[in-house]
Amino acid sequence: MQFRTLGRSSLQVSPLCLGGNVFGWTMTEAESFPVLDALVGAGLNFIDTADMYSVWVPGHHGGESETVIGNWLKRGAKRKDVVIATKVGMQMAPDRQGLSAAHIARSVEESLRRLQTDYIDLYFSHCDDASVPMEETLGAYQKLIAQGKVRAIGASNFTAVRMAEALEVSRKTGLPRYEVLQPQYNLYARSGYESALEPLCLEQKIGVVSFSALASGFLTGKYRTAADAAKSLRGSGVVKNFLNERGLRILAALDDVGRRHSASVASVALAWQIARPSITAPIASATTVDQLNELVAATRLKLDPAALEQLNAASR
Helix, strand or coil, X not given: CCCEECCXXXXXXXXXXXXXXXXXXXXXXHHHHHHHHHHHHCCCCEEECCCCCCCCCCCCXXXXXXXXXXXXXXXXXXXXXXXXXXXXXXXXXXXXXXXXXXXXXXXXHHHHHHHCXXXXXXXXXXXXXXXXXXXXXXXXXXXXXXXXXXXXXXXXXXXXXXXXXXXXXXXXXXXXXXXXXXXXXXXXXXXXXXXXXHHHHHXXXXXXXXXXXXXHHHHHCCCXXXXXXXXXXXXXXXXXXXXXXXXXXXXXXXXXXXXXXXXXXXXXHHHHHHCCCCCCCCEECCCCHHHHHHHHHHCCCCXXXXXXXXXXXXXX
16 A cells, blocks of 8 residues: 655655544444554545534534544554544534634543544544634644644635635644645545645645545445435435436446446546645545455556546546
């Protein structure tokens, strides 16, 4: 496995990141451990989670995903073998959200406790918070980095304007800069990232770890009709957002490229992103070892220029 550098940080990661939102939500701890074991066994090292996963589930309070990962680490996984990204800022409770120094200081300790580790490799601002000066937020991160509790920081769900502002604040003040951006990006949802964020990240040498890389499962090919979508909790969103002429055109191109390369639709969709110069690692979730293996296959799939252009043309 050839690792990639995240921005200008010292973090070296596999070209695919395992999404941890499903741990403790649609997967029990017992179901999660084999997938995490298989990830490391396949030579990958990158795991993404957040403090608020999965606060949306009745009876959950957030932190369920971090707890599963922490128990997996305690069971015997070698901490140095994995790069763990988690996030702060989304609402955990009415009085628990945002990017104030006080909220960050409290939240990082809770994440460290749940993860059962003394440091977080990559700590994301999960969403922008215009109510807090960027100097305050970045200053809070500076303290955590100095204390050895965080190795690098990133920004998720930031616009290009706000990301540029944050980078300029870091340049002027000497505060740590966001080395990584986590935007929504996939073969269907391209323009939001490619129009303004991608040029900025290339210019500033920002690592990019994209979420929703498989478009809520649509780019696995399992949703092709309204009847298919009715079988899944995410199906209604798929019908609404992706099951249209353009979406089906993208699936047809993925099918064709997959046949020529003897690869699955999901593997091709991820390999298209992995081949893009600005993308460090797309994020995708797996609920079984078989699904994980399908994701891992994307890291070994080298799409030829004709295949890349076919996918680009179908998804324009």
